[in-house]
Amino acid sequence: MKVKKIAEVRSKYKEPVGPDEMKKNRSIIEVEEEYLDGLDKIEDYEYLQILFYFHKSEGYDLISKRRKGSERGLFTSRSPRRPTPIGITTVELLKREGNKLHVYGLDAIDGTPVIDIKPYASFMDQPTLSLQKKTPRYRINKLIRYQNLHDLLLKTGELHGHYCPFLALGVLAAADALKRLAAENDGMEDLLAVVESNSCFSDGIQYVAGTTFGNNSLIYRDFGKTAVTFVKRENSSEALRYYLKDPDFIEREYPEAAELFKKVIAERRGSKKEQQKMKELWQEIAFEIIEADPDKYFKIEENAEIELPDYAPIFADAECSKCGERLMAAKAVQKDDKVLCRDCAESSYYQLDGSGIVEK
Template identity: 85%
Template structure:
């Protein structure tokens, strides 16, 4: 078997460090002159798959401890110590300069031999797409099963818009309860989450547990506590409340991040540079918290008494006689023998915003 080197990595990392850290940096792939023509039109692709040789890897263990989770077989891990030490990483192509590809997210050290470059194509490189159409939470369920909270947080950030400690806490609580329940959520109101805050914590719950306002399985109680109760309908043994008990954790362990949060978010008085620094520190903090033991961060109570609503009813529609728009019948207002929506009737209503539930 013959493997040809087609290029080499140029990176600030001369020795291996954690792959998570390396994926946050830019690097360059220098393609050898005889293969440069093969880069024709590569700029058309946003992402590339890079195959490379772990040239500093020595030996291997068929059973070893993973970075996260229990011991597993070598071929269920991404360890560089392998019988044939070949790595593969999907990177973002930033630009091409002649024989140089500037990329982001490559976890290979300086001097690493590159043995192949392929365009990333979702229709070929995501073999679970057809299964995911049938089971939308397939990937999330897999991440929970294998206790990969790191990647759960990455995906939750897509919903939330940024990474922060309380998003991580929500992900951590939801992943832990689903693991304990041995449950998968199909969004049919059988698994409920009763949240007591409308902070970032709740977004972590919604994404990870699949309990959302839209599928009527997220219930909001305006208590202002970083807490959530998970309930499985029809199973009295599956009832757990998580309360974040170490409320001083952020200020104590991450004082710079906490100080910037007060200035940038609470006081709305930070500069653009301070905002970017806060986001950077908030992200670092979130990815440290997500690896914590839930039992150390939360007070977890079983058999909590909680009154649950019935399954969401299906209402008939009525039409507002003024604006012509349709609305759920129970929300219609009868005024002067006319059916009106609350807006046209200038009637009071409730609104959930950053302050909680307020009457307008």
């Protein structure tokens, strides 16, 4: 069997450290000149799979203790000490400069020989796609089961649009609660989350717990508190309530970020540079928060008392006699013997916005 070196890794890490640490940094893969043509159009791909040789690995044990957990067989681990010491990692391609590929997420040290580069293709490389068709939250449930809050926060950021401390707190609370309750949400109103404010915190709850307004399992109580109660209908006496113990911890522990928040968000007078700096600090703090135990931030009340709403009713339809649009009959207005929507009737209604629930 012949294995050829096609490239070499350039990294700030000269000796092995934890792969989680290395994956947080950028690396460069220098491809040898004779293979340069093989990089043609590689910029079309956002992610690459890198196969590399553990050149400092010596020997192996078929049974060994894992970094986290009990002893297991070698082929159930990611250990570099293997009979054929080859590693594989999916990385993000940041840019190409000639024979240099700038990547993020590579857990290989400086000087590591690279033996192959392949484009990452989700339809070929994700074995969970068929499972996800059957169970839409398959991947999220798996992240919760293994308490991989780093990846949960990454995914939640896709919904929320940015990373911030209160988004991370929502992720932290929801992941902990679902693990304690042994709950997996199928969107059928059997798991409920009762939030007490409409802030970034609530988006962390929605994504991780799968409780949303659309599936009628996110209940909003306009109390203005950073708090949430999780409950399964089948075990309503085992509800868990999470309340942020110290709402001022950011001002005390991260004064620079707090000052920028005040200027950029509260007062809306920050420059673009200050806005970018705030986002960077917010992101840094968010990923620190999810490394902590939930008890650090939350007062967690077990067997919390909670009044559960009924399952969402199915309303009959009605048609507005003025605009012709259909609506829930329960929301229609009778005016001069006509059925009208609230807009056409110029009737008052309730709106949930940044101020909470307001009457319009």
